[in-house]
Amino acid sequence: MAEGDxxxxxxxxxxxxxxxxxxxxxxxxxxxxxxxxxMGVVSLVFLIIYYLDPSVLSGVSYFVMFLCLADYPxxxxxxxxxxxxxxxxxxxxxFHEICSNLVKTRLRxxxxxxxxxxxxxxxxxxxxxxxxxxxxxxxxxEQVHNLLLAYLIVTFLLLLPGLNQHGIISKYIGMAKREINxxxxxxxxxxx
Numbered sequence: 119m120a121e122g123d124x125x126x127x128x129x130x131x132x133x134x135x136x137x138x139x140x141x142x143x144x145x146x147x148x149x150x151x152x153x154x155x156x157m158g159v160v161s162l163v164f165l166i167i168y169y170l171d172p173s174v175l176s177g178v179s180y181f182v183m184f185l186c187l188a189d190y191p192x193x194x195x196x197x198x199x200x201x202x203x204x205x206x207x208x209x210x211x212x213f214h215e216i217c218s219n220l221v222k223t224r225l226r227x228x229x230x231x232x233x234x235x236x237x238x239x240x241x242x243x244x245x246x247x248x249x250x251x252x253x254x255x256x257x258x259x260e261q262v263h264n265l266l267l268a269y270l271i272v273t274f275l276l277l278l279p280g281l282n283q284h285g286i287i288s289k290y291i292g293m294a295k296r297e298i299n300x301x302x303x304x305x306x307x308x309x310x
Contacts, residue, residue: 156276166268 172180189219238245294298 145268153277153280157273160269160273160276164272168265 167177170180234245237248278287
């Protein structure tokens with residue numbers, strides 16, 4: 119019995135790794151049609167939600183109903199769709215890379231949180247202004263329709279790995295840093 123459990127666990131892990139690998143390639147835009155496909159699928163899902171216009175309770179019910187319905191065919195179809203090869207070193211490396219990226223993301227979030235409190239202690243006026251401006255921006259964004267806002271957030275999050283992979287995010291962050299540094303240097307010259 120335990121041997122059968124190990125086999126199904128290995129099969130599940132191999133299928134999961136294979137799916138993760140396929141999705142990573144898709145989200146990193148290894149194919150030219152990936153960004154339009156991502157946008158198309160997200161747009162279709164949000165158009166259906168917009169057309170149905172469910173209440174929150176109905177939306178949650180539909181989502182759970184979809185999960186329950188998917189619970190039946192997925193265990194039957196997954197072994198047929200994904201190959202039943204054993205866990206390889208390549209898959210292990212890929213799994214390690216995914217885990218490493220998750221840890222890096224968590225560390226970045228903790229780092230930003232610590233920087234915020236350091237800013238509060240060292241420059242309380244700057245902290246106050248930053249918080250007021252940030253919260254005012256969030257309050258202003260609330261004026262945007264919630265479904266449109268959710269669409270934009272989901273689309274951005276799904277396109278983010280590809281944007282990072284192709285250096286688009288770092289390019290624009292670098293441009294913003296240069297502009298901020300120019301402004302700070304101009305301010306320092308005026309203060310002297």
